[in-house]
Amino acid sequence: MKDKISIIVPIYNVEKHLDRCVKSLINQTYKNIEIILVDDGSPDNCPEMCDYYVTEDSRIRVIHKENGGLSDARNVGIEKSTGSYIAFVDSDDWVEEDFIEELYNNIKRENADISIIGYTLIWNSGKRITYSDNNDYFVYNQEYAIKELLKQKKFQCMVCQKMYKRKIFNEIKFPVGKIYEDVAVSLPTFLKANKVVFSGKPMYFYYQREDSIVNEKFNKNKLFFLDCCKEIIDYSNKHNKIFDKEAYNFYLRALLMLVLQLYSDVRTRNSEICKQLEKEVRKNKKHIFVNPYIDFKKRIALFMILVRFPRRLLYKVWRLKQGE
CATH class of the missing domain: 3.90.550.10 (Spore Coat Polysaccharide Biosynthesis Protein SpsA; Chain A)
Structure with a gap:
């Protein structure tokens, strides 16, 4: 059997x-x-x-x-x-x-x-x-x-x-x-x-349910995603950076997702959490430019965060590029 x-x-x-x-x-x-x-x-x-x-x-x-x-x-x-x-x-x-x-x-x-x-x-x-x-x-x-x-x-x-x-x-x-x-x-x-x-x-x-947990607007519980990403980076660092490029691709994708969720809502667009995550993007700017796994649209969006492009406008441009 x-x-x-x-x-x-x-x-x-x-x-x-x-x-x-x-x-x-x-x-x-x-x-x-x-x-x-x-x-x-x-x-x-x-x-x-x-x-x-x-x-x-x-x-x-x-x-x-x-x-x-x-x-x-x-x-x-x-x-x-x-x-x-x-x-x-x-x-x-x-x-x-x-x-x-x-x-x-x-x-x-x-x-x-x-x-x-x-x-x-x-x-x-x-x-x-x-x-x-x-x-x-x-x-x-x-x-x-x-x-x-x-x-x-x-x-x-x-x-x-x-x-x-x-x-x-x-x-x-x-x-x-x-x-x-x-x-x-x-x-x-x-x-x-x-x-x-x-x-x-x-x-x-x-x-894709509108009321699902993942599809909700930003909340602090979503920062757990970044904790998971950092654990992966830590593991890679302890093993001769075996997954270095891939791990930072994963982390920057997560950062971008959360920043855009913050930008989407006027109540969180100028929040301290938003500023902290933007700072984290800038802290990792070298990976944005050299990582081969970040696709073109995401690289441009991350670059726009680096140069402090207006938040509301960046979100609108992103939605337009996604065909929404």
Whole structure:
């Protein structure tokens, strides 16, 4: 019999989207799965929906718990899982019917520790952006997998586009009470992987909700992203700057994202935090000019911060360049 694969789905306040997600998992072509629905104290009809799904498919297990956040729900799901491999799907997203089969076949074929798939961002407006090439297929050793992760070109930090050997999470937990939890576990999980395989087939559909935590306006909790970036830089510095260019690319991308979020709101545009992050950009100006992995648009935006281009106008120019 093929290996059992645990699919962990944290659930909170997503009753409008949950059915689409669960049905896409029930219909997977790879059958030896357990679907772990973690009801994180959801205040809507999700708990009852989860209990109904159990009656529809014996592979579904439900965990009802008090609200502890996304990281806590995932940690509980991992603890209760019994599969040899672990995958994550967010409850407002959905996947192709051969999503699990593709990830599993690749991880077995290459004897890899992590398997990664392409994905598509989808908005209510119908806008779609696919961040991979359907024909891409790469196998990486640990060093080059981490470098590719930090380049943020072929794949990103999100755990939902990945399948992991169970052992990867033996000693790793998602940080409870933090956002950008995927970033926090990225380096630790890749450091436990000797081999990583990537297929560019876009089989994961990442729904862009306006009310999602990541898509909200700036708040101080988002500074945790920079803490994670600095840990990666520190690790690189302690290992002969092995990921130096890639790590600073990752850090400067995060800085730019947060600065632009601050610029977008008149209440934060002239705040002390905004000034501190601008100062951090200037502190790292040498990397802006010489780093080969920063794309042209981001390099220009970072340069405009360096020369103190008007904040509101810079944000407007950025939106225009992004086609918004």
